[in-house]
Amino acid sequence: MDVKGSKFIVTGGASGMGRHFTLALARDGADVAFCDMNEDGIRAVEAEGKDLPGKVVGFVCNVADEKQVEKLVADAAAALGGLNGIVNNAGIIRDGLLIKVDKETGAVGKLSLQKWQQVIDVNLTGVFLGAREYAAWAVANKGGPGVIVSISSISRHGNMGQSNYSAAKAGIVAMTKLWGGELARYGIRTGAVAPGFTQTPILDGMPPAMLEKMVQPVPLKRTGQPEEMYKAVKFIIENDYFTGRCLDVDGGLVL
Numbered sequence: 001m002d003v004k005g006s007k008f009i010v011t012g013g014a015s016g017m018g019r020h021f022t023l024a025l026a027r028d029g030a031d032v033a034f035c036d037m038n039e040d041g042i043r044a045v046e047a048e049g050k051d052l053p054g055k056v057v058g059f060v061c062n063v064a065d066e067k068q069v070e071k072l073v074a075d076a077a078a079a080l081g082g083l084n085g086i087v088n089n090a091g092i093i094r095d096g097l098l099i100k101v102d103k104e105t106g107a108v109g110k111l112s113l114q115k116w117q118q119v120i121d122v123n124l125t126g127v128f129l130g131a132r133e134y135a136a137w138a139v140a141n142k143g144g145p146g147v148i149v150s151i152s153s154i155s156r157h158g159n160m161g162q163s164n165y166s167a168a169k170a171g172i173v174a175m176t177k178l179w180g181g182e183l184a185r186y187g188i189r190t191g192a193v194a195p196g197f198t199q200t201p202i203l204d205g206m207p208p209a210m211l212e213k214m215v216q217p218v219p220l221k222r223t224g225q226p227e228e229m230y231k232a233v234k235f236i237i238e239n240d241y242f243t244g245r246c247l248d249v250d251g252g253l254v255l
């Protein structure tokens with residue numbers, strides 16, 4: 001499938017990688033309906049995208065809410081006149097160790113169920129809902145061929161302090177594999193991208209010394225750029241013999 005002339009939903013499109021994917025897809029000639037919960041951010045990205053070759057239309061949507069995702073897919077298809085896929089990018093972090101012992105009192109702190117659930121809701125359930133609603137729309141509307149791209153993370157291998165995030169990001173890769181099998185008969189392919197440390201607002205606010213320590217074990221000795229992640233997203237969209245797999249784009253880092 002060519003990106004040029006295609007129609008995609010991008011979730012979490014008001015910031016970081018999702019913003020970049022939205023604008024880069026439109027730069028390359030795709031029409032894009034992106035969603036986020038940050039309304040000001042949505043309007044800003046719409047303004048940035050207004051002179052690009054492809055359309056850029058923003059919607060407010062919480063990807064963890066079933067009804068809102070059902071509406072997003074219907075609204076996006078209506079606004080763009082069809083859909084060729086979705087990029088499930090929206091994600092959050094609520095880090096914490098499984099248990100933490102206070103050095104002075106010996107009290108045992110626990111990773112809260114709330115932090116666990118918030119990350120599972122957005123990063124795992126959000127991807128499930130986005131993929132399910134897009135696939136259901138595509139089959140009901142004979143909208144194929146289609147592609148579901150989901151953003152995992154290097155943390156999928158298990159990163160200390162990220163029980164919730166690692167579980168969700170590993171789950172994305174498992175679902176991507178099984179959806180590749182389940183959805184091929186409908187002309188829908190799947191793929192995941194697992195970025196390493198990538199230069200987005202999360203890292204922009206980090207003290208330089210901390211950032212330096214973080215990239216030290218990365219063989220390529222730097223963070224990734226959103227455009228480098230976009231190249232992986234574009235590869236998955238455009239390579240018609242790719243499905244069910246995850247591309248690791250992490251500078252060679254092993255956790």
Ligand SMILES: NC(=O)c1ccc[n+]([C@@H]2O[C@H](COP(=O)([O-])OP(=O)(O)OC[C@H]3O[C@@H](n4cnc5c(N)ncnc54)[C@H](O)[C@@H]3O)[C@@H](O)[C@H]2O)c1
Nearest residue numbers: 012015016017036037062063089090091153195197198200
């Ligand atoms: N930046 C990195 O180093 C890195 C590395 C690996 C994976 N990732 C993954 O890449 C994706 C993008 O990360 P980023 O660094 O660009 O983050 P970011 O915080 O800059 O952007 C995430 C966007 O998602 C939106 N969002 C959050 N919850 C949402 C919800 N429930 N519904 C809709 N939108 C929601 C936010 O408002 C924000 O605009 C995430 O899935 C993240 O886990 C990031």
